[in-house]
Amino acid sequence: MANIIDYIAWRGDLPFSVVPFNDIDSLILCQISYLDFGGIVSESFKECVTLKDAAERFRSAKDFSARRKVGAMINSLTADLLFAAAFSRRFGDVKVCGYTTRFDPKKEEQFSAMTFLTGDKHAFAVFRGTDDTIIGWKEDFNMGVLETVPSQIDALRYLTEAMKSIRTRFRTGGHSKGGNLSIYAAANIDPKFKKRISCVYNNDGPGFREETVASPCFRELAPKIRSFYPQLSIVGMLFSHAGSYSVVESEQSGIMQHDPFSWHLTKDGFVSLSGFDPASKWFHDTFNAWFLELTDAERSRFVTTLFKVLEATDAKTNSELEKNWWQNSAKIVGAFAKLDGPSRDNVIKAVQLLFQIGHRHWTQVQFLPSGDSKKNRR
Template sequence: MYTIFDYVEYYRHLDTADAPWNVMDCLLCSVLAYVPAASFEDEKDIDEFISYSEAYSENMENGLVTQVYELLTLIKGSIRYGNMRVSNFINLRSDKTQFGAVTFRVGKNVTVSYKGTDYALIGWIENMRGAYQYPTATHSLAISYLDNVSLYSDDVLYVCGHSKGGNLAMAACMEAAGEKLAVMDDSLESPGKMTRNDSVKASGAETKDGSVKVSGTVTGAADCLFDRIKKIYNFDGPGFRKDEYDQVKFALMAEKLTTIVPTDSVVGVLMNNNTDYVVVKSNSIALGEHNPTTWEVFGQCFVEGRLSNISRRLHTNTTKGVENISYDTMKLAFETIFENLNHEYAADFKLSFGQIVTFYRSMKNIDPEIKRGMDQIIEAVLSLEFMK
């Protein structure tokens, strides 16, 4: 069956006037956010970006590196992506956060793509912190990034990301929606309001100037960022706490949101999100379905499938199943788990069977309700693995 590789191969000869920018192009951008290169601010044309990226091809920091370079080879010399400009590439890993983002421009279309979790343990930790904390450090960086990038263009924005990157795309756009609501209410005390400065400061993850530094020329961009966002694509990324999900700003953001998950989704069904997913078939199985380059496509559409019962149970267990557990209880339990792992936060922690066992052993002496919930998640993951 066809995949994103076939889409790029076929559409590489068509410019965006013949075949408008669409969800498949955003999926491509979401995968390219995983280029394992060092950060840069300046704008590069696509050939410069490919040459720059090739110097880092041996850096196997995430599970999509091989596919990333295959796609870079396909788009090289193409008509569709030949005038692509790449800027504000961020690839950050520390003991406090793991964050990546990149901006692509093709004609009048600007696509902001957020990177998902790489092999760093802190990336997995931040994913779990999302169950009891908002914003996390990486949320704050994502919100700041979109805000700053928007200053340098009046053009239409697509915002997307895979895995954690999809969650970051939603968070950044949700706060943009909150600002629109605040303007509509003409009050700084609006329930839907949370400024980007507040968000960055809340996590303590700000850079020296309190934001994510990006480059470009300020253009006098439109006052309402949210109105310039055309589409938000969440490629198998998790949702939010009920507190965020129930807010008006989430509902406004969701009007522009499409969430795509594979039939055996383990990540995209977690926590609270709109459940009118686009469910896509994959040519892989089990956890391999999380890799978006395995998703089946036909032209500009996904080949739709049916969400598995395991994925449905995971969604229920991480939404209704935790409704009576306080955020403080979750925080105490998860932070205890992280300490018990006895592993450097910035170091690699690959989600292998052995690492799952290590994680399970770290759950001693935590709240029994949370342990029961984690047992259910681990059981579901292992069930999918044993289906291989």
């Protein structure tokens, strides 16, 4: 089946004036945002460069080999996607500006964003998803513990500044954590700006605390949210969500379905399914039911404990963790053995749920019927 690079081969010669901006175009630009455009795309919203020029600068950069490496959890074809898009008629003249990136271990924040001017009277503010850093993943889990995390606050600030500077209609979106950030920013932005937002694209992003989703600003935004999840979603099943959604067929297994390159599509859109794999729905219902039973203090302790175990390896990224896996495994076991009883029990519960979803996926046991792919709430 075809992927997002194949789509550019099919549609790359057609400008947005002929075939309007769609869900797949959104996903392509969201994936491109994982690349490091520091020194290539300006932080200013007033200084733009075409995507073609940005790609040429990216390829000619002295540290090109380092820039194209996006880590263990992000597809290595991302730079190839940039070049395919940049040298197509459809994306080449898209203007790029407002590139910003922030990484603060003390604040437990990983944040990056950039804005695309698509030439169809819209700007598209894209928030980067969880990158290769372990801090980035910890911030994901903090979304179920804290009312707000640092990257959500920065996303709201970024979208506000972008809409002040670029006086046109906006789309916003992201993949993984970027989808969560786009929803948070669009939901909480000043109403005078919210009226100019046409659509919010959430591609397998984690959810929010239940009380956040139930708030009036989220309910008001829900009709504008377009959420897409692979048939076996794990990241996207975390916590609570707002708005309707579609389930996309994927060629990968388990958590690797989180990779947008694995999502099947045609020239007209994603290959949609009637519902999630039973294992995915089981994980959503079981993990969130367990997590909601914890008090706020217990949730915080669980996240702190889980990542304290990982920090015992001294690895800062998933790539480092994977590279020295056997040595790091021993350190993880050692750190785990030192935990107190309640903390150890909660980590065991979370790990058991992840193993069980893998087992249920591979055996295809029908524990729960798949829901319809279009719902108001999960």
